[in-house]
Amino acid sequence: MFCVECGREGPTIDGLCAEDFRKRHPIVRPPEAIDASVCADCGRIEMGKGWARVDLEIAIPSLLRERIPVDPRASRVTFTHTSRAEDPRNLDVAAKVAAQIEGLDLVESFRVRLRLKAGLCPTCTRRHSKYYEGILQVRTETKDLGPEDRDRLVGFVEAAVARRSAKGEEVFISKIEDVRGGTDLYLSSNTAARSIARELADAFYGSVGSSPKLYGQKNGKDLYRVTYLVRLRGPSSGGRGHGTK
Numbered sequence: 685m686f687c688v689e690c691g692r693e694g695p696t697i698d699g700l701c702a703e704d705f706r707k708r709h710p711i712v713r714p715p716e717a718i719d720a721s722v723c724a725d726c727g728r729i730e731m732g733k734g735w736a737r738v739d740l741e742i743a744i745p746s747l748l749r750e751r752i753p754v755d756p757r758a759s760r761v762t763f764t765h766t767s768r769a770e771d772p773r774n775l776d777v778a779a780k781v782a783a784q785i786e787g788l789d790l791v792e793s794f795r796v797r798l799r800l801k802a803g804l805c806p807t808c809t810r811r812h813s814k815y816y817e818g819i820l821q822v823r824t825e826t827k828d829l830g831p832e833d834r835d836r837l838v839g840f841v842e843a844a845v846a847r848r849s850a851k852g853e854e855v856f857i858s859k860i861e862d863v864r865g866g867t868d869l870y871l872s873s874n875t876a877a878r879s880i881a882r883e884l885a886d887a888f889y890g891s892v893g894s895s896p897k898l899y900g901q902k903n904g905k906d907l908y909r910v911t912y913l914v915r916l917r918g919p920s921s922g923g924r925g926h927g928t929k
């Protein structure tokens with residue numbers, strides 16, 4: 685086969701050698717700039733499949749893949765890149781795309797500016813709106829909660845929330861309210877509120893009661909906020925493994 689453009693012998697696509705084919709049909713037609721939203725609060729990056737907690741450098745190949753139009757005939761498309769920050773909001777990305785078209789391996793270099801836009805991910809939007817699904821009402825039976833005991837209980841709940849959050853569970857404390865005889869902790873997840881109520885009761889010899897309250901509907905389903913009343917004999921009475929139940 686001969687290239688109709690340059691006459692060179694070898695494999696051709698549409699009558700053209702790889703080099704001339706690429707000149708006429710680039711693998712990618714990159715725009716001058718592409719945008720990516722970064723959550724102003726937690727740094728998550730908005731990707732095609734949702735907001736992801738990833739390093740920007742690791743996200744760039746996926747962002748290129750999602751946002752740069754590629755010749756529909758191309759297969760095995762991979763992007764590699766190096767980037768340089770021009771300022772905190774703009775990155776100059778030098779990228780290479782490799783692909784196969786009609787059995788020919790092609791590589792192309794291009795530059796694109798990546799503009800970072802400040803956004804707010806759904807989790808942080810909820811946090812800002814003080815969203816909650818469950819309330820832990822922690823009360824001691826014996827006396828008012830002293831500041832040390834109060835801090836110990838709040839710390840216990842904060843640690844329990846941090847453990848879940850580290851495992852990728854969507855949970856945060858949206859509000860803490862100190863009241864007579866105890867404290868109320870508002871949690872964004874009802875599932876987490878229920879299990880943390882149990883953990884509190886186990887660790888401090890208490891009992892758990894719950895009362896759901898209808899607060900709305902979503903897609904025809906009733907939504908409940910549940911209050912978990914955790915009655916403790918008193919955090920001063922010791923921790924797990926002491927005393928009687």
Ligand SMILES: [Zn+2]
Pocket residue numbers: 687688689690691692700701702703704705
């Ligand atoms: Zn040619």
Ligand SMILES: [Zn+2]
Pocket residue numbers: 723724725726727728804805806807808809
């Ligand atoms: Zn966020």
